[in-house]
Amino acid sequence: MRPSEGTTVQQPGFSDLIRVFGRIGLISFGGPAGQIALMHRELVDERGWIAEGPFLRALNVCHLLPGPEAQQLATWIGWRLHGTKGGLAAGLLFVLPGAAVMLGLSILYAYAARLGPVAALFLGIKAAVLAIVVQALIRIGRRALDTRFKMGLAVAAFLALFLLNLPFPAVVLGAAAIGFLAARWRPAWLKAHGGHGEAPAGPLPWGRTLRSVALWLAIWAAPMAVILLTLGPDHVLWKIGAFFSQLAVVTFGGAYAVLAWMAQEAVQSMHWLSPREMTDGLGLAETTPGPLIMVTQFVGFLGAFRAPAPFSPLVAGILGAMLTTWVTFAPCFLWIFSVAPWMERLERAPRLQGALAALTAAIVGVIANLTLWFALHVLFARVEAVAAGPARLQVPDWASIDWRIALIAAGAALLVFVAKRGVMTVLGLSAAAGLVLSGLT
Structure with missing residues (x-):
């Protein structure tokens, strides 16, 4: 079930975050549109770790920043869930396989x-x-x-x-x-x-x-x-x-x-x-x-x-x-x-x-x-x-x-x-x- 605005269904453990973002990093083909859609499906729709509103607002701001917006969005999600160590883990796992x-x-x-x-x-x-x-x-x-x-x-x-x-x-x-x-x-x-x-x-x-x-x-x-x-x-x-x-x-x-x-x-x-x-x-x-x-x-x-x-x-x-x-x-x-x-x-x-x-x-x-x-x-x-x-x-x-x-x-x-x-x-x-x-x- 998709979480409501400003909430998450559950707070994932750090090991869960590592596992999911490791998988995303290995299959994130298709350019930024496909990568963002993949994260939305995995993290908003299926697991409910991030609500729809915060996800879209963060994506809007990532478009304002220089650099690859999909990787920055992954870093922000990790940061929101587990602070700096979560942001580092999510961002690095998104990049390192490629x-x-x-x-x-x-x-x-x-x-x-x-x-x-x-x-x-x-x-x-x-x-x-x-x-x-x-x-x-x-x-x-x-x-x-x-x-x-x-x-x-x-x-x-x-x-x-x-x-x-x-x-x-x-x-x-x-x-x-x-x-x-x-x-x-x-x-x-x-x-x-x-x-x-x-x-x-x-x-x-x-x-x-x-x-x-x-x-x-x-x-x-x-x-x-x-x-x-x-x-x-x-x-x-x-x-x-x-x-x-x-x-x-x-x-x-x-x-x-x-x-x-x-x-x-x-x-x-x-x-x-x-x-x-x-x-x-x-x-x-x-x-x-x-x-x-x-x-x-x-x-x-x-x-x-x-x-x-x-x-x-x-x-x-x-x-x-x-x-x-x-x-x-x-x-x-x-x-x-x-x-x-x-x-x-x-x-x-x-x-x-x-x-x-x-x-x-x-x-x-x-x-x-x-x-x-x-x-x-x-x-x-x-x-x-x-x-x-x-x-x-x-x-x-x-x-x-x-x-x-x-x-x-x-x-x-x-x-x-x-x-x-x-x-x-x-x-x-x-x-x-x-x-x-x-x-x-």
Whole structure:
């Protein structure tokens, strides 16, 4: 029986929490929507550990925070049930299974990606990723763009990124600022959804929040301090940690929202991997449990693997992957343990809800930019940036199109949009098609 507002049917033991979140961490495929639905079924509907109202209010606030909202929601549930140790257990169990699988796949990729059969498999996976990203764009767009103002924000974000090459943080934070102001003067433009009623009474939990911020900032920075003292600021591990720490602060709207910016920096500025390898990494992340943002671990592994000194390539790659995971997910615990005592107050703040609504609308434009970027760099072997005034156009060489990827992508689109197949089925069939077409050619 589902619990009523503000109550739980029972207080689970800590061992029960470990067991249930261990299971959730192993089967949490399908992206944030599927992961949130899984937690709702397991924890609200079936076990009654959390009431419907608090679950939804916490989810609303998690959307306001940078980072993977499903993992943050899991951390908050653990915190609500068993305090800090419960939050740590739930959050870590949500991440660690996928991190272990992703590390193994990254090692396999680094050593075997150029082998014929493996390269053929990834040819199909690249094509499938195109259809999956388009599906994410359409799904998020239908949910987020329910006013003309939001549609305008989405178009503006796309043009700012794709044509003007503006920094991703500036685009998303600018959209949030616009929403914050619009919620005051034109709230109907946003149709923001938040809680109702008065904020809870009682003293403001400033002391608890400040202690959590100080502790988790120190935990977040600890490995970076070790690297700075032992390897220096020019080492690839420092650059990996610094870059993904920045990414953790601006990861609003889920992994798809920051992938284009991450790919642009990792590929074009850092030269850690190629555009097609970036797409391979996203395909691998789609096949693992846990947050899709785990693709960052793949990027960190390859970046360190290819500039390993003074370590061996394998050791450097593992250190790069572990560091990336640390600086990506340690901030999630910082946000939740600092914000959790404020959850009900934040969820009832109309201007923050307006900022979230505007930011979500802009994310649709960000994902549209990602979709086009992936399509150009996966379908075509050569893409040139052409300046046209303040704009920079990405122009493909049509003679360099890979007809095999185009054909498999069309088949993957039919599987996704017509046959309504799941991600794992689409990836598996596309990888098999890659093997067949590569064998024929």
